[in-house]
Amino acid sequence: MKLWGWALACVLAAGTAQAQEQPTQSVQQIFDAAAAATGKGDHAAAAAMLATLEQRVKNPRSLAIVRLRRGMALGEMRRWKEARPLLEQALAALPMDDRSLDIDRGQALRTLGRLELHDLDYEAAFDYYDRSLAVAVDPSERIASLLGKAQAGTFIDANRALADADAAAALIEQSAKGDKSVAGYAASMRGQPLLNLGRFFEAEQAFARTVAAEGGLSRKVNYDDLVARSNASIAALLAGHRDKAQQYLLYTGAGRMEKQDFGIGADMALPICGEDGIKPDDMAVVEFGIADDGTVSYARPIYGSRPGAMPLTFARAVQNWTWRPEEVAQIPWLFRLVTRLELRCSASEGGPSLADGARAAFRDWVEGRGVQPYLADAGSEAQRRAMLVAELERRRTSATNPLAQALLLSDLLENPLVTGATAEAYKAQLRSLLDAATAPAPVRLWADWLSRRKGSDELDANAYAADPAAFARAQLLNYDRPQSRRRRRDPAILDRIIADSRLAQDDPLRVAALMRRASVRAAAKDFAGARADYQATGLTEQQCSIVDAQPMLRGVNVSGNDYPADMVRLGVEGWTRVQHDVSADGKVVNARVIAAYPPILFSSNGVALMSRAKFEQTYRPDGGMGCGGSVNTIRFFNP
Structure with missing residues:
Protein backbone atom coordinates (compact mmCIF):
# COMPACT_ATOMS: atom_id res chain seq x y z
CA MET A 1 0.00 0.00 0.00
CA LYS A 2 1.79 3.11 -1.25
CA LEU A 3 -0.52 6.11 -0.64
CA TRP A 4 0.67 9.53 -1.69
CA GLY A 5 -1.36 12.47 -0.31
CA TRP A 6 -2.04 15.62 -2.29
CA ALA A 7 -1.37 17.65 0.85
CA LEU A 8 2.24 16.48 0.86
CA ALA A 9 2.73 17.76 -2.67
CA CYS A 10 1.40 21.16 -1.66
CA VAL A 11 3.72 21.37 1.32
CA LEU A 12 6.71 20.33 -0.76
CA ALA A 13 5.91 22.97 -3.35
CA ALA A 14 5.55 25.64 -0.65
CA GLY A 15 8.87 24.61 0.88
CA THR A 16 10.76 25.76 -2.20
CA ALA A 17 8.59 28.70 -3.28
CA GLN A 18 11.31 31.12 -2.23
CA ALA A 19 14.05 29.48 -4.29
CA GLN A 20 16.10 32.10 -6.14
CA GLU A 21 16.46 29.98 -9.26
CA GLN A 22 13.76 27.96 -10.96
CA PRO A 23 15.05 24.36 -11.30
CA THR A 24 14.74 22.45 -14.53
CA GLN A 25 12.27 20.12 -12.87
CA SER A 26 9.97 21.32 -10.12
CA VAL A 27 9.58 19.66 -6.73
CA GLN A 28 6.04 18.69 -7.71
CA GLN A 29 7.26 17.04 -10.90
CA ILE A 30 9.97 15.07 -9.07
CA PHE A 31 7.46 14.09 -6.42
CA ASP A 32 4.95 12.88 -9.03
CA ALA A 33 7.67 10.95 -10.86
CA ALA A 34 8.78 9.25 -7.64
CA ALA A 35 5.17 8.34 -6.88
CA ALA A 36 4.77 6.86 -10.34
CA ALA A 37 8.00 4.86 -9.99
CA THR A 38 6.85 3.49 -6.64
CA GLY A 39 3.52 2.50 -8.12
CA LYS A 40 5.34 0.54 -10.84
CA GLY A 41 7.60 -1.17 -8.30
CA ASP A 42 10.72 0.70 -9.50
CA HIS A 43 11.99 1.40 -6.00
CA ALA A 44 15.53 2.21 -7.13
CA ALA A 45 14.29 5.06 -9.33
CA ALA A 46 11.97 6.30 -6.58
CA ALA A 47 14.80 6.27 -4.02
CA ALA A 48 17.07 8.23 -6.39
CA MET A 49 14.43 10.92 -7.04
CA LEU A 50 13.59 11.21 -3.36
CA ALA A 51 17.29 11.63 -2.57
CA THR A 52 17.23 14.63 -4.93
CA LEU A 53 14.21 16.04 -3.12
CA GLU A 54 15.96 15.51 0.23
CA GLN A 55 18.61 18.03 -0.86
CA ARG A 56 16.08 20.64 -1.97
CA VAL A 57 13.36 20.53 0.69
CA LYS A 58 13.95 22.76 3.74
CA ASN A 59 10.66 22.51 5.63
CA PRO A 60 11.29 20.05 8.57
CA ARG A 61 7.92 18.33 8.23
CA SER A 62 8.27 17.94 4.48
CA LEU A 63 11.86 16.73 4.84
CA ALA A 64 10.72 14.07 7.32
CA ILE A 65 8.12 12.81 4.85
CA VAL A 66 10.65 12.66 1.99
CA ARG A 67 13.08 10.72 4.17
CA LEU A 68 10.31 8.39 5.24
CA ARG A 69 9.38 7.66 1.61
CA ARG A 70 12.99 7.16 0.62
CA GLY A 71 13.57 4.87 3.59
CA MET A 72 10.61 2.72 2.57
CA ALA A 73 11.89 2.51 -1.02
CA LEU A 74 15.31 1.40 0.25
CA GLY A 75 13.58 -1.10 2.52
CA GLU A 76 11.82 -2.61 -0.50
CA MET A 77 15.29 -3.19 -1.97
CA ARG A 78 16.52 -4.68 1.35
CA ARG A 79 19.10 -1.94 1.69
CA TRP A 80 18.44 -2.01 5.39
CA LYS A 81 21.54 -0.16 6.59
CA GLU A 82 20.55 2.88 4.52
CA ALA A 83 16.83 2.58 5.27
CA ARG A 84 17.06 2.39 9.08
CA PRO A 85 18.50 5.88 9.87
CA LEU A 86 16.17 7.57 7.38
CA LEU A 87 13.08 5.95 8.85
CA GLU A 88 14.15 6.58 12.44
CA GLN A 89 14.89 10.25 11.69
CA ALA A 90 11.58 10.64 9.89
CA LEU A 91 9.51 9.09 12.67
CA ALA A 92 11.18 11.28 15.28
CA ALA A 93 10.50 14.44 13.24
CA LEU A 94 6.86 13.76 12.29
CA PRO A 95 4.46 15.69 14.59
CA MET A 96 2.70 13.16 16.80
CA ASP A 97 -0.50 15.20 16.90
CA ASP A 98 -0.81 15.33 13.10
CA ARG A 99 -3.19 12.41 12.44
CA SER A 100 -3.09 13.11 8.71
CA LEU A 101 0.33 11.45 8.72
CA ASP A 102 -0.82 8.23 10.40
CA ILE A 103 -0.76 6.25 7.15
CA ASP A 104 2.82 7.34 6.49
CA ARG A 105 3.77 6.68 10.10
CA GLY A 106 2.25 3.19 10.02
CA GLN A 107 4.03 2.27 6.79
CA ALA A 108 7.37 3.41 8.21
CA LEU A 109 6.83 1.44 11.42
CA ARG A 110 6.01 -1.73 9.47
CA THR A 111 9.11 -1.26 7.30
CA LEU A 112 11.23 -1.04 10.46
CA GLY A 113 9.42 -4.15 11.69
CA ARG A 114 10.48 -6.00 8.54
CA LEU A 115 14.04 -4.76 9.07
CA GLU A 116 14.10 -6.12 12.63
CA LEU A 117 12.69 -9.46 11.45
CA HIS A 118 15.57 -9.64 8.97
CA ASP A 119 18.02 -8.87 11.79
CA LEU A 120 16.29 -11.51 13.98
CA ASP A 121 15.39 -9.02 16.71
CA TYR A 122 11.82 -10.26 17.03
CA GLU A 123 11.05 -8.27 20.17
CA ALA A 124 11.92 -5.00 18.42
CA ALA A 125 9.93 -6.12 15.38
CA PHE A 126 6.93 -6.91 17.56
CA ASP A 127 7.11 -3.44 19.12
CA TYR A 128 7.18 -1.71 15.71
CA TYR A 129 4.20 -3.71 14.44
CA ASP A 130 2.32 -3.03 17.67
CA ARG A 131 2.95 0.72 17.26
CA SER A 132 1.82 0.57 13.64
CA LEU A 133 -1.41 -1.13 14.74
CA ALA A 134 -2.08 1.74 17.17
CA VAL A 135 -2.17 4.29 14.31
CA ALA A 136 -3.85 2.03 11.72
CA VAL A 137 -7.44 2.84 10.80
CA ASP A 138 -7.91 1.38 7.33
CA PRO A 139 -8.65 -2.41 7.49
CA SER A 140 -5.79 -3.25 5.13
CA GLU A 141 -3.37 -1.33 7.38
CA ARG A 142 -4.66 -3.15 10.45
CA ILE A 143 -4.40 -6.54 8.72
CA ALA A 144 -0.77 -5.85 7.75
CA SER A 145 0.09 -4.79 11.31
CA LEU A 146 -1.66 -7.77 12.91
CA LEU A 147 0.06 -10.26 10.60
CA GLY A 148 3.42 -8.65 11.33
CA LYS A 149 2.73 -8.93 15.05
CA ALA A 150 1.79 -12.60 14.60
CA GLN A 151 5.01 -13.37 12.73
CA ALA A 152 7.23 -11.61 15.27
CA GLY A 153 5.22 -12.87 18.25
CA THR A 154 5.39 -16.57 17.34
CA PHE A 155 8.77 -16.87 19.07
CA ILE A 156 7.93 -14.46 21.90
CA ASP A 157 4.41 -15.47 22.95
CA ALA A 158 2.83 -17.98 20.57
CA ASN A 159 -0.61 -17.73 22.17
CA ARG A 160 -0.71 -13.97 21.68
CA ALA A 161 0.58 -14.43 18.12
CA LEU A 162 -2.29 -16.83 17.44
CA ALA A 163 -4.78 -14.24 18.74
CA ASP A 164 -3.30 -11.60 16.42
CA ALA A 165 -3.49 -13.98 13.46
CA ASP A 166 -7.13 -14.77 14.30
CA ALA A 167 -7.92 -11.05 14.49
CA ALA A 168 -6.35 -10.52 11.07
CA ALA A 169 -8.35 -13.44 9.64
CA ALA A 170 -11.58 -11.92 10.97
CA LEU A 171 -10.79 -8.59 9.31
CA ILE A 172 -9.98 -10.35 6.05
CA GLU A 173 -13.32 -12.14 6.19
CA GLN A 174 -15.05 -8.77 6.57
CA SER A 175 -13.11 -6.59 4.15
CA ALA A 176 -11.07 -8.75 1.75
CA LYS A 177 -13.18 -11.88 1.44
CA GLY A 178 -12.37 -12.38 -2.23
CA ASP A 179 -8.61 -12.01 -1.91
CA LYS A 180 -7.34 -15.60 -1.78
CA SER A 181 -3.67 -14.65 -1.54
CA VAL A 182 -4.23 -12.48 1.54
CA ALA A 183 -6.40 -15.17 3.15
CA GLY A 184 -3.75 -17.79 2.36
CA TYR A 185 -0.99 -15.67 3.89
CA ALA A 186 -3.10 -15.12 7.00
CA ALA A 187 -3.64 -18.89 7.28
CA SER A 188 0.12 -19.36 7.12
CA MET A 189 0.66 -16.78 9.87
CA ARG A 190 -1.93 -18.64 11.94
CA GLY A 191 -0.24 -21.98 11.25
CA GLN A 192 3.14 -20.81 12.60
CA PRO A 193 2.07 -20.26 16.24
CA LEU A 194 -0.09 -23.40 16.11
CA LEU A 195 2.96 -25.38 14.95
CA ASN A 196 5.11 -23.95 17.74
CA LEU A 197 2.42 -24.57 20.34
CA GLY A 198 2.47 -28.27 19.43
CA ARG A 199 -1.01 -28.16 17.87
CA PHE A 200 0.26 -29.97 14.80
CA PHE A 201 -3.01 -31.15 13.26
CA GLU A 202 -4.51 -27.63 13.41
CA ALA A 203 -1.28 -26.24 11.95
CA GLU A 204 -1.45 -28.79 9.13
CA GLN A 205 -5.01 -27.67 8.33
CA ALA A 206 -3.99 -24.00 8.32
CA PHE A 207 -1.04 -24.64 6.01
CA ALA A 208 -3.26 -26.75 3.73
CA ARG A 209 -5.43 -23.66 3.24
CA THR A 210 -2.34 -21.70 2.26
CA VAL A 211 -1.33 -24.37 -0.27
CA ALA A 212 -4.85 -24.26 -1.74
CA ALA A 213 -4.75 -20.46 -1.94
CA GLU A 214 -1.45 -20.70 -3.87
CA GLY A 215 -3.08 -22.94 -6.47
CA GLY A 216 -2.77 -26.37 -4.88
CA LEU A 217 -0.18 -29.07 -5.56
CA SER A 218 0.88 -28.21 -9.09
CA ARG A 219 4.25 -28.37 -10.84
CA LYS A 220 4.51 -24.60 -10.53
CA VAL A 221 7.06 -23.94 -7.80
CA ASN A 222 8.00 -20.41 -6.77
CA TYR A 223 9.09 -19.11 -3.39
CA ASP A 224 5.57 -18.89 -1.98
CA ASP A 225 4.74 -22.41 -3.20
CA LEU A 226 7.91 -23.82 -1.66
CA VAL A 227 7.27 -22.20 1.71
CA ALA A 228 3.59 -23.20 1.84
CA ARG A 229 4.22 -26.83 0.89
CA SER A 230 7.23 -27.14 3.18
CA ASN A 231 5.19 -25.78 6.11
CA ALA A 232 2.43 -28.28 5.40
CA SER A 233 4.93 -31.14 5.11
CA ILE A 234 6.58 -30.34 8.45
CA ALA A 235 3.23 -30.04 10.22
CA ALA A 236 2.01 -33.33 8.69
CA LEU A 237 5.20 -35.16 9.75
CA LEU A 238 4.90 -33.85 13.30
CA ALA A 239 1.20 -34.76 13.34
CA GLY A 240 2.07 -38.32 12.31
CA HIS A 241 0.48 -38.02 8.85
CA ARG A 242 3.43 -39.32 6.84
CA ASP A 243 1.42 -40.01 3.67
CA LYS A 244 0.22 -36.40 3.47
CA ALA A 245 3.72 -35.15 4.27
CA GLN A 246 5.07 -37.16 1.34
CA GLN A 247 2.63 -35.46 -1.03
CA TYR A 248 3.63 -31.99 0.06
CA LEU A 249 7.32 -32.89 0.08
CA LEU A 250 7.15 -34.33 -3.43
CA TYR A 251 5.85 -31.00 -4.75
CA THR A 252 8.57 -28.93 -3.07
CA GLY A 253 11.37 -30.59 -5.00
CA ALA A 254 13.26 -30.97 -1.72
CA GLY A 255 15.49 -34.01 -1.57
CA ARG A 256 15.51 -34.37 -5.35
CA MET A 257 18.59 -32.34 -6.27
CA GLU A 258 21.50 -33.78 -8.20
CA LYS A 259 23.94 -32.48 -5.59
CA GLN A 260 22.86 -33.45 -2.08
CA ASP A 261 25.79 -32.21 -0.01
CA PHE A 262 24.96 -28.50 -0.40
CA GLY A 263 24.35 -28.41 3.35
CA ILE A 264 27.95 -29.35 4.09
CA GLY A 265 29.13 -25.77 3.87
CA ALA A 266 32.56 -24.34 4.46
CA ASP A 267 31.41 -22.65 7.65
CA MET A 268 28.34 -24.11 9.40
CA ALA A 269 28.94 -23.62 13.10
CA LEU A 270 26.09 -24.61 15.43
CA PRO A 271 25.31 -23.23 18.89
CA ILE A 272 27.07 -25.08 21.69
CA CYS A 273 24.70 -26.86 24.07
CA GLY A 274 24.28 -24.75 27.18
CA ARG A 344 20.35 -29.18 17.15
CA CYS A 345 23.16 -27.80 19.29
CA SER A 346 26.64 -29.26 19.31
CA ALA A 347 27.41 -31.13 22.52
CA SER A 348 31.16 -30.76 22.08
CA GLU A 349 33.48 -27.98 20.99
CA GLY A 350 36.19 -30.56 20.35
CA GLY A 351 39.56 -30.73 22.04
CA PRO A 352 42.76 -28.99 20.96
CA SER A 353 44.49 -30.48 17.93
CA LEU A 354 48.17 -31.23 17.60
CA ALA A 355 48.40 -28.46 15.03
CA ASP A 356 47.37 -25.94 17.71
CA GLY A 357 50.82 -26.26 19.27
CA ALA A 358 52.49 -25.29 16.01
CA ARG A 359 50.04 -22.44 15.58
CA ALA A 360 50.77 -21.12 19.07
CA ALA A 361 54.53 -21.32 18.46
CA PHE A 362 54.13 -19.39 15.21
CA ARG A 363 52.01 -16.63 16.70
CA ASP A 364 54.16 -16.27 19.84
CA TRP A 365 57.28 -15.95 17.71
CA VAL A 366 55.83 -13.35 15.34
CA GLU A 367 54.17 -11.30 18.07
CA GLY A 368 57.40 -11.48 20.09
CA ARG A 369 59.00 -9.45 17.30
CA GLY A 370 56.74 -6.49 17.87
CA VAL A 371 53.87 -7.43 15.56
CA GLN A 372 50.39 -6.60 16.76
CA PRO A 373 47.71 -9.11 15.70
CA TYR A 374 44.78 -7.84 13.66
CA LEU A 375 41.40 -8.78 15.12
CA ALA A 376 38.83 -9.02 12.33
CA ASP A 377 35.56 -8.62 14.20
CA ALA A 378 33.08 -10.07 11.73
CA GLY A 379 29.97 -12.21 11.87
CA SER A 380 30.83 -14.57 9.01
CA GLU A 381 33.92 -16.06 7.40
CA ALA A 382 33.16 -14.14 4.19
CA GLN A 383 33.16 -10.82 6.03
CA ARG A 384 36.27 -11.78 7.96
CA ARG A 385 38.08 -12.75 4.77
CA ALA A 386 37.30 -9.36 3.20
CA MET A 387 38.60 -7.52 6.27
CA LEU A 388 41.80 -9.59 6.35
CA VAL A 389 42.46 -9.01 2.64
CA ALA A 390 42.00 -5.25 3.06
CA GLU A 391 44.33 -5.17 6.08
CA LEU A 392 46.95 -7.26 4.25
CA GLU A 393 46.93 -4.78 1.38
CA ARG A 394 47.25 -1.87 3.80
CA ARG A 395 50.25 -3.42 5.55
CA ARG A 396 51.92 -4.24 2.25
CA THR A 397 51.83 -0.60 1.21
CA SER A 398 52.95 0.81 4.57
CA ALA A 399 56.34 0.80 6.21
CA THR A 400 55.56 -1.91 8.76
CA ASN A 401 57.44 -4.99 9.92
CA PRO A 402 57.21 -7.55 7.05
CA LEU A 403 56.21 -10.17 9.59
CA ALA A 404 53.00 -8.20 10.15
CA GLN A 405 51.90 -9.73 6.86
CA ALA A 406 52.72 -13.23 8.11
CA LEU A 407 49.99 -13.18 10.77
CA LEU A 408 47.42 -12.02 8.23
CA LEU A 409 48.50 -14.68 5.70
CA SER A 410 48.16 -17.34 8.39
CA ASP A 411 44.66 -16.12 9.28
CA LEU A 412 43.66 -16.09 5.61
CA LEU A 413 44.95 -19.63 5.06
CA GLU A 414 42.87 -20.80 8.03
CA ASN A 415 39.76 -19.24 6.48
CA PRO A 416 37.72 -22.03 4.84
CA LEU A 417 36.84 -19.79 1.89
CA VAL A 418 40.45 -19.24 0.80
CA THR A 419 41.13 -21.99 -1.73
CA GLY A 420 42.72 -22.71 -5.11
CA ALA A 421 45.26 -20.38 -6.71
CA THR A 422 44.67 -17.70 -4.07
CA ALA A 423 45.60 -20.10 -1.29
CA GLU A 424 48.69 -21.28 -3.15
CA ALA A 425 49.85 -17.68 -3.57
CA TYR A 426 49.34 -16.98 0.13
CA LYS A 427 51.27 -20.14 1.09
CA ALA A 428 54.24 -19.12 -1.05
CA GLN A 429 54.22 -15.60 0.42
CA LEU A 430 54.12 -16.92 3.98
CA ARG A 431 56.99 -19.35 3.44
CA SER A 432 59.05 -16.60 1.80
CA LEU A 433 58.54 -14.26 4.75
CA LEU A 434 59.52 -16.93 7.28
CA ASP A 435 62.58 -17.98 5.28
CA ALA A 436 63.76 -14.37 5.07
CA ALA A 437 63.39 -14.03 8.85
CA THR A 438 65.18 -17.36 9.51
CA ALA A 439 62.21 -18.65 11.46
CA PRO A 440 62.85 -21.61 13.83
CA ALA A 441 61.53 -25.12 13.12
CA PRO A 442 58.28 -24.95 15.21
CA VAL A 443 57.30 -21.76 13.36
CA ARG A 444 58.07 -23.19 9.92
CA LEU A 445 56.09 -26.30 10.86
CA TRP A 446 52.91 -24.25 11.11
CA ALA A 447 53.39 -22.80 7.64
CA ASP A 448 54.07 -26.26 6.23
CA TRP A 449 50.99 -27.66 7.96
CA LEU A 450 48.82 -24.90 6.47
CA SER A 451 50.17 -25.87 3.05
CA ARG A 452 49.28 -29.55 3.46
CA ARG A 453 46.33 -29.80 5.84
CA LYS A 454 43.71 -29.96 3.09
CA GLY A 455 45.62 -32.36 0.87
CA SER A 456 46.91 -35.91 1.11
CA ASP A 457 50.65 -35.12 1.22
CA GLU A 458 52.50 -35.80 4.45
CA LEU A 459 54.85 -33.38 6.16
CA ASP A 460 58.56 -33.90 5.67
CA ALA A 461 59.16 -34.71 9.34
CA ASN A 462 62.90 -35.16 8.83
CA ALA A 463 63.15 -31.45 8.01
CA TYR A 464 62.55 -30.84 11.74
CA ALA A 465 64.80 -33.58 13.12
CA ALA A 466 67.09 -31.07 14.83
CA ASP A 467 64.25 -29.79 17.00
CA PRO A 468 62.79 -32.61 19.15
CA ALA A 469 59.41 -30.94 19.75
CA ALA A 470 58.85 -29.98 16.11
CA PHE A 471 60.09 -33.42 15.00
CA ALA A 472 57.65 -35.25 17.31
CA ARG A 473 54.75 -32.99 16.39
CA ALA A 474 55.33 -33.41 12.65
CA GLN A 475 55.46 -37.20 13.02
CA LEU A 476 52.24 -37.25 15.06
CA LEU A 477 50.49 -35.03 12.52
CA ASN A 478 51.46 -37.52 9.83
CA TYR A 479 50.31 -40.44 11.99
CA ASP A 480 46.91 -38.87 12.66
CA ARG A 481 46.25 -37.97 9.02
CA PRO A 482 43.33 -40.12 7.78
CA GLN A 483 44.60 -43.12 5.87
CA SER A 484 43.14 -45.06 2.97
CA ARG A 485 42.09 -48.69 3.33
CA ARG A 486 45.32 -49.76 1.64
CA ARG A 487 47.52 -47.71 3.89
CA ARG A 488 47.50 -48.12 7.66
CA ARG A 489 49.01 -45.98 10.36
CA ASP A 490 52.62 -46.89 11.04
CA PRO A 491 53.15 -47.70 14.76
CA ALA A 492 56.91 -47.34 14.24
CA ILE A 493 56.33 -43.57 14.27
CA LEU A 494 55.07 -43.83 17.82
CA ASP A 495 58.04 -45.99 18.86
CA ARG A 496 60.47 -43.36 17.58
CA ILE A 497 58.77 -40.53 19.47
CA ILE A 498 58.56 -42.48 22.73
CA ALA A 499 62.25 -43.49 22.45
CA ASP A 500 63.50 -39.95 21.72
CA SER A 501 65.57 -39.17 24.83
CA ARG A 502 65.46 -35.44 24.04
CA LEU A 503 61.79 -35.39 25.12
CA ALA A 504 61.04 -35.29 28.84
CA GLN A 505 59.11 -38.23 30.30
CA ASP A 506 56.05 -36.02 30.80
CA ASP A 507 56.36 -34.10 27.54
CA PRO A 508 52.80 -33.76 26.10
CA LEU A 509 53.94 -35.05 22.71
CA ARG A 510 55.52 -38.15 24.21
CA VAL A 511 52.34 -38.68 26.26
CA ALA A 512 50.26 -38.35 23.09
CA ALA A 513 52.39 -41.03 21.41
CA LEU A 514 51.99 -43.34 24.43
CA MET A 515 48.20 -42.93 24.33
CA ARG A 516 48.12 -43.85 20.66
CA ARG A 517 50.40 -46.86 21.13
CA ALA A 518 48.25 -48.08 24.03
CA SER A 519 45.27 -48.19 21.66
CA VAL A 520 47.32 -50.01 18.98
CA ARG A 521 48.41 -52.64 21.50
CA ALA A 522 44.88 -53.07 22.87
CA ALA A 523 43.58 -53.68 19.34
CA ALA A 524 46.26 -56.39 18.98
CA LYS A 525 45.09 -57.99 22.27
CA ASP A 526 48.32 -56.96 24.00
CA PHE A 527 46.53 -55.66 27.09
CA ALA A 528 49.61 -55.82 29.31
CA GLY A 529 51.52 -53.58 26.91
CA ALA A 530 48.52 -51.25 26.58
CA ARG A 531 48.24 -50.91 30.37
CA ALA A 532 51.98 -50.22 30.66
CA ASP A 533 51.80 -47.44 28.03
CA TYR A 534 48.73 -45.93 29.67
CA GLN A 535 50.34 -45.93 33.11
CA ALA A 536 53.48 -44.37 31.64
CA THR A 537 51.45 -41.32 30.58
CA GLY A 538 50.75 -40.38 34.19
CA LEU A 539 47.32 -39.09 33.13
CA THR A 540 44.03 -39.36 34.96
CA GLU A 541 40.99 -40.75 33.16
CA GLN A 542 39.64 -37.21 32.69
CA GLN A 543 42.88 -35.88 31.19
CA CYS A 544 43.58 -38.61 28.66
CA SER A 545 41.04 -37.49 26.04
CA ILE A 546 42.87 -34.18 25.65
CA VAL A 547 45.73 -35.83 23.73
CA ASP A 548 43.90 -38.82 22.29
CA ALA A 549 43.52 -39.30 18.53
CA GLN A 550 40.17 -39.50 16.75
CA PRO A 551 39.38 -43.17 16.02
CA MET A 552 38.97 -44.30 12.42
CA LEU A 553 35.67 -45.63 11.06
CA ARG A 554 35.96 -49.35 10.27
CA GLY A 555 32.51 -50.04 8.87
CA VAL A 556 28.74 -49.66 9.12
CA ASN A 557 26.20 -52.48 9.18
CA VAL A 558 23.53 -51.25 6.75
CA SER A 559 20.08 -52.83 6.70
CA GLY A 560 17.18 -52.51 4.27
CA ASN A 561 15.24 -50.40 6.76
CA ASP A 562 17.82 -47.62 6.85
CA TYR A 563 16.29 -45.92 3.82
CA PRO A 564 12.47 -45.87 4.15
CA ALA A 565 10.76 -47.67 1.29
CA ASP A 566 8.22 -44.87 0.83
CA MET A 567 10.99 -42.35 0.21
CA VAL A 568 12.71 -44.73 -2.21
CA ARG A 569 9.54 -44.85 -4.28
CA LEU A 570 9.32 -41.07 -4.34
CA GLY A 571 13.00 -40.67 -5.15
CA VAL A 572 13.51 -38.33 -2.18
CA GLU A 573 17.12 -38.08 -1.05
CA GLY A 574 18.80 -36.31 1.84
CA TRP A 575 21.39 -36.44 4.59
CA THR A 576 21.82 -36.32 8.35
CA ARG A 577 24.83 -35.11 10.30
CA VAL A 578 25.20 -37.24 13.43
CA GLN A 579 27.26 -36.33 16.50
CA HIS A 580 28.25 -39.23 18.74
CA ASP A 581 30.73 -40.65 21.21
CA VAL A 582 32.85 -43.74 20.65
CA SER A 583 33.45 -46.25 23.43
CA ALA A 584 36.87 -47.74 23.98
CA ASP A 585 35.85 -50.89 22.09
CA GLY A 586 34.87 -48.85 19.03
CA LYS A 587 31.09 -48.84 19.51
CA VAL A 588 28.99 -45.74 18.93
CA VAL A 589 27.08 -44.36 21.92
CA ASN A 590 25.00 -41.21 22.51
CA ALA A 591 24.29 -40.72 18.80
CA ARG A 592 22.16 -37.67 18.02
CA VAL A 593 21.35 -35.73 14.86
CA ILE A 594 22.66 -32.15 14.80
CA ALA A 595 21.60 -31.29 11.22
CA ALA A 596 19.31 -32.92 8.67
CA TYR A 597 17.86 -32.28 5.22
CA PRO A 598 14.95 -32.39 4.50
CA PRO A 599 13.82 -31.54 8.06
CA ILE A 600 12.38 -34.28 10.31
CA LEU A 601 12.48 -36.90 7.55
CA PHE A 602 15.67 -38.98 7.90
CA SER A 603 16.71 -38.09 11.47
CA SER A 604 15.78 -41.38 13.12
CA ASN A 605 17.25 -43.36 10.21
CA GLY A 606 20.54 -41.51 10.48
CA VAL A 607 20.82 -42.20 14.21
CA ALA A 608 19.93 -45.88 13.78
CA LEU A 609 22.51 -46.35 11.04
CA MET A 610 25.29 -44.48 12.86
CA SER A 611 24.59 -46.39 16.07
CA ARG A 612 25.63 -49.60 14.30
CA ALA A 613 28.92 -48.18 13.05
CA LYS A 614 32.23 -49.64 14.28
CA PHE A 615 35.39 -47.61 14.90
CA GLU A 616 38.92 -48.65 15.72
CA GLN A 617 39.51 -49.42 19.38
CA THR A 618 41.08 -46.96 21.81
CA TYR A 619 42.59 -48.15 25.07
CA ARG A 620 41.14 -47.21 28.47
CA PRO A 621 41.97 -49.27 31.58
CA ASP A 622 38.33 -49.35 32.69
CA GLY A 623 36.90 -49.74 29.19
CA GLY A 624 35.50 -46.17 29.35
CA MET A 625 34.97 -43.57 26.68
CA GLY A 626 37.41 -43.56 23.80
CA CYS A 627 36.40 -40.43 21.94
CA GLY A 628 33.65 -37.86 22.47
CA GLY A 629 31.97 -35.40 20.14
CA SER A 630 32.74 -37.11 16.82
CA VAL A 631 30.65 -36.06 13.81
CA ASN A 632 29.78 -38.11 10.72
CA THR A 633 27.43 -37.41 7.82
CA ILE A 634 25.07 -40.11 6.55
CA ARG A 635 23.73 -39.63 3.02
CA PHE A 636 20.53 -41.28 1.82
CA PHE A 637 20.34 -41.66 -1.94
CA ASN A 638 18.96 -43.96 -4.60
CA PRO A 639 21.62 -46.18 -6.17
Missing part, protein backbone atom coordinates in the same frame (compact mmCIF):
# COMPACT_ATOMS: atom_id res chain seq x y z
CA GLU A 275 24.74 -21.41 25.43
CA ASP A 276 21.70 -19.11 25.65
CA GLY A 277 19.88 -21.87 27.54
CA ILE A 278 20.00 -24.28 24.59
CA LYS A 279 19.51 -27.91 25.65
CA PRO A 280 20.78 -31.05 23.84
CA ASP A 281 17.19 -32.15 23.14
CA ASP A 282 16.16 -28.82 21.63
CA MET A 283 15.42 -28.95 17.90
CA ALA A 284 14.72 -26.11 15.48
CA VAL A 285 13.88 -25.86 11.80
CA VAL A 286 15.49 -22.84 10.18
CA GLU A 287 14.86 -21.43 6.70
CA PHE A 288 17.57 -19.50 4.90
CA GLY A 289 18.75 -18.29 1.50
CA ILE A 290 22.25 -18.36 0.03
CA ALA A 291 23.64 -15.42 -1.95
CA ASP A 292 25.91 -15.90 -4.97
CA ASP A 293 29.00 -15.01 -2.91
CA GLY A 294 28.26 -17.83 -0.46
CA THR A 295 26.90 -15.73 2.41
CA VAL A 296 23.46 -16.20 3.92
CA SER A 297 21.05 -13.64 2.47
CA TYR A 298 18.48 -14.17 5.22
CA ALA A 299 17.59 -16.65 7.96
CA ARG A 300 14.38 -17.12 9.91
CA PRO A 301 13.09 -19.69 12.40
CA ILE A 302 10.19 -21.92 11.38
CA TYR A 303 9.72 -24.35 14.26
CA GLY A 304 11.06 -25.01 17.72
CA SER A 305 10.56 -28.17 19.76
CA ARG A 306 9.58 -25.99 22.71
CA PRO A 307 7.80 -22.62 22.74
CA GLY A 308 9.80 -19.43 23.06
CA ALA A 309 12.85 -17.76 21.55
CA MET A 310 15.03 -20.89 21.38
CA PRO A 311 14.80 -21.23 17.54
CA LEU A 312 16.08 -17.66 17.15
CA THR A 313 19.45 -18.77 18.56
CA PHE A 314 19.75 -21.31 15.76
CA ALA A 315 18.66 -18.78 13.12
CA ARG A 316 21.31 -16.33 14.33
CA ALA A 317 23.95 -19.06 13.99
CA VAL A 318 22.77 -19.79 10.44
CA GLN A 319 23.06 -16.09 9.56
CA ASN A 320 26.84 -16.45 9.85
CA TRP A 321 27.21 -19.56 7.70
CA THR A 322 29.24 -19.34 4.51
CA TRP A 323 29.75 -21.47 1.41
CA ARG A 324 32.41 -21.33 -1.26
CA PRO A 325 31.06 -19.54 -4.36
CA GLU A 326 31.95 -22.51 -6.56
CA GLU A 327 29.76 -24.74 -4.37
CA VAL A 328 26.89 -22.25 -4.49
CA ALA A 329 26.99 -22.24 -8.29
CA GLN A 330 26.05 -25.95 -8.29
CA ILE A 331 22.90 -25.43 -6.21
CA PRO A 332 19.66 -24.89 -8.19
CA TRP A 333 18.63 -21.25 -7.92
CA LEU A 334 15.32 -21.99 -6.19
CA PHE A 335 17.10 -23.84 -3.38
CA ARG A 336 19.56 -20.99 -3.05
CA LEU A 337 16.53 -18.78 -2.57
CA VAL A 338 15.01 -20.92 0.19
CA THR A 339 16.26 -24.02 2.03
CA ARG A 340 15.31 -25.51 5.38
CA LEU A 341 17.33 -27.63 7.80
CA GLU A 342 16.58 -29.42 11.04
CA LEU A 343 19.19 -28.35 13.61
